[in-house]
Amino acid sequence: MQISEPDNFYDLVIVGGGIVGASFCCALEQELGETPLSILVVEAISPNTNSARQSSFDAKSTALSFGSRKFLEGIDLWQALDDAVSAIHEIQVSDRGRLGSVKINRDEQDVEALGYVVENKRLGQVLNARLNESKKINLLCPALVSCVKATEKGMQLDLNHGDTETRVDASLVVLADGGKSPVCEQLGIAQSVERYDQHALIANIVFEKPHQHVAFERFTDTGPLAVLPLESIxxxxxxxxxxxxSVEQAAQYRELNEEELLPLLQERFGYKLGKILEIGETFVYPLSLCIAKEQVRPSLALLGNVAHTLHPVAGQGLNLALRDTRALVDVLVNAKQQGLGLGEMNVLLEYVACQEADQATTTQFTHNITKLFSSNNEAKVWLRKFGLVAIELLPTLRRGLAERAMGLSKS
Ligand SMILES: Cc1cc2nc3c(=O)[nH]c(=O)nc-3n(C[C@H](O)[C@H](O)[C@H](O)COP(=O)(O)OP(=O)(O)OC[C@H]3O[C@@H](n4cnc5c(N)ncnc54)[C@H](O)[C@@H]3O)c2cc1C
Incomplete structure (x- = not known):
């Protein structure tokens, strides 16, 4: 429920109502049932604003794993997205200009789909509608958290909304304010950062031929190029x-008009889906691997991009964040039922223990793939060529890769 004035105290305050913050609230509300808990979400950008300013709900699309589908189904959001989701039946991985390609398909993996593509804007509408309908969740938007400070009993937050400044206390603050977090900086939480010196240019494109639910991942000398299937309109x-x-190319390409960009893209992607007929508005994102050096402190937990921002090459960032979300919700609900304080360090450390292996392997997997597939170093080119051929020939390797892509891998 949208509010105009927050109370003085909440059990839980979520900073950032982007995909991760909003999903966390919806899942928590569902799991709590009748258990009382006061919850406030503070989101800086109104959903009615030009979507390009809203990092979670802009023009990007997201490949959701089967695990993420299950998560969204569990909180009754999948049904509302269903008509806007395009299933991935096959993933084709290839190396531009070199032999060796891998096809992973749903029949071989014996699943309904390898993943699902949803436009973030649509996901945003569904999540926002849920937050607005909720009787339990207070939503303050647009409002900015300008300061978070530890107190004896929990955390204190300073909020700016309109011309008003308010102070709120909370037992637990969940920071879900994205990769560039001034709040995190102010709290002195350091990040380990590895810049890839790459930018991602994203756009919606129109092809001559239908995609037949195939997702394409093509490795080129500038880095990977992916085309995900979208519902036709x-x-x-x-x-x-x-x-x-590269950073220079991205700066150059974003200035090109559609007629100039189209042949460059066609040359890179090839003619698997015939001619490229249209390229929509383009957006550019700098890419780096950022990991917060602390995930929790007493009365504080980090979730989503603020905890770990990954390269989008393997489509793992949000999928991992939703697995973290599930784990944090479970730990908090359990703590509440046992009469423990939500902000107690042993409760929050239990969450860290649940997710640290998953976070470490997913991060390493994404980082290795990014490095391997962005390099023109001869040794890496050979490894890549050999790797793709090996995966194509060996069903066990293919299954391992597919399971990781589907978010089902436990290793
Ligand atoms: C090009 C690209 C493609 C991607 N593709 C995939 C994919 O296919 N699959 C996948 O799993 N992942 C993918 N990702 C990753 C995914 O987009 C992110 O994991 C996800 O967006 C993280 O969401 P978030 O809510 O943590 O952060 P954000 O999206 O940054 O949201 C943070 C929110 O907090 C708000 N906020 C910030 N500061 C404050 C404050 N002080 N007070 C109040 N509110 C505040 C912001 O307005 C925003 O709404 C991709 C990423 C990129 C860049």
Whole structure:
């Protein structure tokens, strides 16, 4: 429920109502049932604003794993997205200009789909609608958290909304304010950062031929280029492009008009889906691996990009964040039922223990793939070529890769 004035105290305050913050609230509300808990979400950007300013609900599309589908189904959000989701039946991985490609398909893996593509804007509408309908969750938006400070009993937050400044106390603060977090900086939580010197150019594109639910991942000398299948609109065969480029190229390409960019993209992607007929508005994102050096403190937990921002090459960032979300919700609900304080360090450390292996392997997997597939170093080119051929020939390797892509791998 949208509010105009927050109370003085909440059991839980979530900073950031982007995909992760909003999903966390919805899942927590569902799991709590009738258990009383006062919850406030503070989100800086109104959903009615130009979506390009809203990092979670802008023009990007997200490949959701089967595990993320289960999560969204569990909180009754999947049903509302269903008509806007395009299933991935096959993933084709290839190396531009070199032999060796891998096809992973749903029949071999014996699943309904390898993943699902949803436009973030649509996901945002569904999540926002849920937050607005909720009787339990107070939503203050647009409002900015300008300061978070530890107190004896928990955390104190300073909020700016409109011309008003308010102070709120909380037993627990969940920071879900994205990769560039001034709050985190102010709290002195350091990040380990590895810049990839790459930017991702994203756009929606229209092809001559239908995608037949195939997702393409193509490795080029500038880095990976992915095209994800989107639902067609007005008979247009749509795909979502994530094109990794050097920083200089990205700056240059974002200035090109559609006619100038189209042949460059066609040359990179090839003609698997026939001619590229249209390229929509382009957006550029700098890419780096950022990991917060602390995930929890007494009365504080980090969730989503503020905890770990990954390269989008393997489509793992949000999927991992939703697994973290599930784990944090379970730990908090359990603590509440046992009469423990939500902000107690042993409760929050239990969450860290649940997720640290998953976070470490997913991060390492994404980082290794990014490095391997962005390099023109001869040794890496050979490894890549050999790797793709080996995966194509060996069903066990293919299954391992597919399970990781589907978010089902436990290793
Ligand atoms: C090009 C690209 C493609 C991607 N593709 C995939 C994919 O296919 N699959 C996948 O799993 N992941 C993918 N990702 C990763 C995914 O987009 C992120 O994991 C996800 O967006 C993280 O969401 P978040 O809510 O943590 O952060 P954000 O999206 O940054 O949201 C943070 C929110 O907090 C609000 N906020 C910030 N500061 C404050 C404050 N002080 N007070 C109040 N509110 C505040 C912001 O307004 C925003 O709404 C991709 C990423 C990129 C860049």
């Amino acid at each position: 007005d008979g247009k065969n749509r795909g979502s492009l994530v094109w990794t480029l």
